Amino acid sequence: MSQIDGLPPLREVIATHQLSAKKSLGQNFLLDLNLTAKIARQAGDLAGSDVLEIGPGPGGLTRGLLAEGARRVLAIEKDERCLPALAEIAAAYDGRLKVINGDALEIDPLEYLTPPIKIAANLPYNVGTELLVRWLTPKEWPPFWTSLTLMFQKEVAERIVAKPGSKAYGRLALLAQWRADARIVIDLPPQAFTPPPKVSSAVVHLTALPAPRFEADAQTLSRVVAAAFNQRRKMLRASLKGVAPDIEDHLAAAGIPPTERAEQIGLEAFCALARSIKGN
Incomplete structure (x- = not known):
């Protein structure tokens, strides 16, 4: 699977560019390209969509999204150390990848994307929930995105899909389920990442409903x-x-x-x- 695009395996990319994960940026890298391709497939048919990715790091999921046929990927990366590795991916994929160096909380991605738009990301732990809430609470609905395929700490993923009566049930479940269909599609153990986090992770897939499930202001x-x-x-x-x-x-x-x-x-x-x- 490391040869999906003629680029080197991710461990080699990380060694070449000296990309040790930074705790301050909430980084945990996925190095298995079989796994990143599997996550990309959870986003559905990408051929006719632009994809927004936050925190691509060395580009494992980025390569999965492009290999799975995304029309175009916009990757927003805060860590300047990752830019040379991402530039190599952009060169290999002939204009289908645009990389922006900056903070995803401060950048308007719509300047660079054409609908239909999907969002797929191994979200940095320290901004994941805030980004999700922003995407679920735009001023107008339906939103600019058709689906979200996002990795979170498993505890957060369970809060998104929780049902009444469970300890995980709360504001995040109501916010997500009012306007979207949400389900956990992949569970990931700590050892899938480098470095391994202290907790398990999960990928959640949310599909935007055309209108909220029940009428309410x-x-x-x-x-x-x-x-x-x-x-x-x-x-x-x-x-x-x-x-x-x-x-x-x-x-x-x-x-x-x-x-x-x-x-x-x-x-x-x-x-x-x-x-x-x-x-x-």
Whole structure:
């Protein structure tokens, strides 16, 4: 598999360019090109899509995305040490890879991409959740992306797909599942990475829905869910008192017992509660 594109194996690339992973950048490199190609395939048919990749590092997933037929890949990399290795990939793929050196939290990728757009990344641990929340909360929906194929710490991945009643269920699950279909598609042990992180990882695939699953005002829903889970051990009549003074009336209108706690309430009921509060 190291010969998918005539470029050297990743261990050789890392040795040549002296690319030791930096903890300060949340880096853990995947060196198995069979594995990076498998992750790329989870993004579906790439032939007609541009792909945004954050934190490509030495380019393992980048090579997988290009080999799997991505129309174009935009890779945003903060670590200048990785740029020569990425330039070698760009040269091998004849204009299909554009690399930007910078912070993904500060760059507007839409200047460089043409729809349809997919996002696929082994996200740096220190910015992964923040980027996901940004992609799930644009001002307008549907978003600029059609799907997200993202690697997270397994604990975060489980929070994204969690169901009511589980310890992992919370704001991230509601945020993701309100506007997207989300599922874990690959589990990865620490030893798959160099250096091995202390925790397992998982790849989550999210497909954008054409419209939110249930009607609700985004800001109201966000406020309600944040208040409910900030004090998740309290009954909702107490945790949501600051959201609306007549919160028990709104809970009744949404069919939610006021003595329930946040982790017992499903997405549809939270949306009904947000509609009641917004309508008031």
